[in-house]
Amino acid sequence: MLDFSGRIWYKEEKEEGFFSTERGRSMANKGSSLATGAYLATNDYLVSANGLYFAIMQGDGNLVIYQGSDPAHQGVFVWNSGVAPGIGQYFVIMQGDGNLVVYKGSDPAHQGAFVWNSGKAPGAGIYVATMQNDGSLVVSVETWGSLGTPAQQMVRSTPTPAPAPTQPPQGPVILDLQPASMSFVGHLDCRISEGVYVCVARVFSRASNPGPLNWTAFVNFANDVTFSPGSGTLAPGASVLVIISIPTNNCDQGLFFFQGPANTRTITWEC
Secondary structure (H helix, E strand, O other): OOOOOOEOOOOOOOOOOOOOOOOOOOOEEOOOEEEOOOEEEOOEEEEOOOOOEEEEEOOOOOEEEEEOOOHHHOOOEEEEOOOOOOOOOEEEEEOOOOOEEEEEOOOHHHOOOEEEEOOOOOOOOEEEEEEOOOOOEEEEEEEEOOOOOEEEOOOOOOOOOOOOOOOOOOOOOOEEEEOOOOEEEHHHHOEEEOOEEEEEEEEEEOOOOOOOEEEEEEEOOOOOOEEEOOEEEEOOOOEEEEEEEEEOOOOOOEEEEEEOOOOEEEEEEEO
């Protein structure tokens, strides 16, 4: 026996299902499957054999799968048909062409306008829609095997993957620096302590940075210049004070470099 359809819907949509009942009609458990010609009227439902999922024909026209054993124990939303015209009478029927269809109306004898279908109609046959233990509703078709006994083969359609969430573009991690003049003149901008010019700079990580700032400091002249600290990591919006020590007998002109992952700032130096 060949099954033409399969997992006609799956847990691929995450919007909230809306549970609605029509006044004056009680809920009915219709077992775990619908045979050809059978239907769920408003508020009727199918339950998986393990009792963990149920599919209900809601009073707003939406066919919905939830976790739970029945509407009184409704759990997390799993899937819906996505069409909810409004409160009224609806039924979902397992048609003889393999299509599972929702119509307006209380039953097939009072069928109204089309609302939704599974989109698969392989042709005339004996079909069954079953609420599966994994939370999917599967339509299968029966044929007869070579020995004259009924056989069933499930052919599962590949579910359409949900689109990946769009991530906003992330900019570079930028390093900012003070002093604003970007220059030190030793005898004007720094203090002298025990034969050493002591200058102060501040490294900033912009508040808009998408991640932490890894930075390091170095010079392009004398080797006896020290930075404290000489490197580090800053969260967005954070800053750190850097002490720069230069011997007073070192009057070479040069640059102090403060390097981040996307940019480098410099401070000019002279005695």
